[in-house]
Amino acid sequence: MNRSCVNFWKTMVVNLNFLCWLCGAFVVAFGEFQMIHSKFASLITTFWPIYPANTLVVTGTIVTCVCYVGVLGGMKENRCMLTSFFVMLFILMLVELAMALVFLVYSREIDTYFERDLMQSLEIYRQSSPGGNKTIKDDFDAVQHLFRCCGVHGEADWKGNVPISCCTMDPCNIPFHTYWKEGCLDKLKNWFAGNYLSTGAGVVTMFIIQFICLSITIPLFCHFKKRGLGYQ
Template identity: 35%
Template sequence: MSCLKCLKYTMCVVNFIFFLCGASIFGLGIYMSTTFKYLSLFPSLSAMNLANGLYIIGIFVTCVSFLGFLGALKENRCLLISFFILLFLLMLAELTVACLLLLYENEIDSFIEKELKDSLEKAKGEGEGGNSTIGWNVIQKTGCYSKLKEVIENNLLGTGITVIIICSIE
């Protein structure tokens, strides 16, 4: 019986920590959307920027961890089953995205290159002080596209190992 209580409170603590992390990620998304107006450098995907991604991730993590926390605390089977189903779906989504990224690597590379070129042309047309121009000034401080691509390719193994570890933890 004491082992089950230990498991119950461990699950409560872990999910509470994830709840706080999810709320922090959501807060970071709000901060980035109000502070940085140039987060989207892809003209055809302007709604898919970093701030919106952080909103979605923060809300999802907060909701799932709340289900796990409350389900463990109240020992409610329905909440716990919902929690584990959502975690399973999250793991499937992560694995699917990882497989699609590996499968369509060349197409994604050419899409990103095309979008960045279109965004650069748009920034040239806006003149100094436009949102795209500010974004391009920030990107050029960290290097150009080929340098960024090289960094990603060099860290591909580490990224794959990280995805496997995250899926194992889930």
């Protein structure tokens, strides 16, 4: 392989890894934004580690670190860094595939735990004193107000102690209250599904870029190995 080809592969490795690094940084920023503005985290406790915002932050952080190694390895023509980058990126891609398969296989089980968590949060809200469990109360009120829903399956879940956030009127001070008819379970599941769809689209895009980075690293690494270069 002549020097012009080496420079071409080197430029491709650096540019694609830098692009991947930027994607990872954007994913981290977007995940942090969701974590700050989210009003639903306290209601879904079973799957807190795979909450969309948490998933974005963790995945983006790992991607930025791995791609940074790739950028440095390409720029410095360092075979040790390229080897580390190749191994870490390969493992990261396997983890991403494993997570996708888990969500695909256990989607029904996830829905069951989702419903259970919401019911537990509703019961905590219903049985709490006026000043107790403020975080859960605020989050549940925010969900009902934002999605125009009431309870988990409907108004009956509150067993007569329906909060003002279920009311269709604002302000809710008329003698005969009217409440939202739909429960929040289906609406929240659709919201989470939309978030995971967006997250999945981003992960697939990064996966494609990662696969290309992995593929073009091989000829560059082989050239360094053949010439005995890359450890200086």
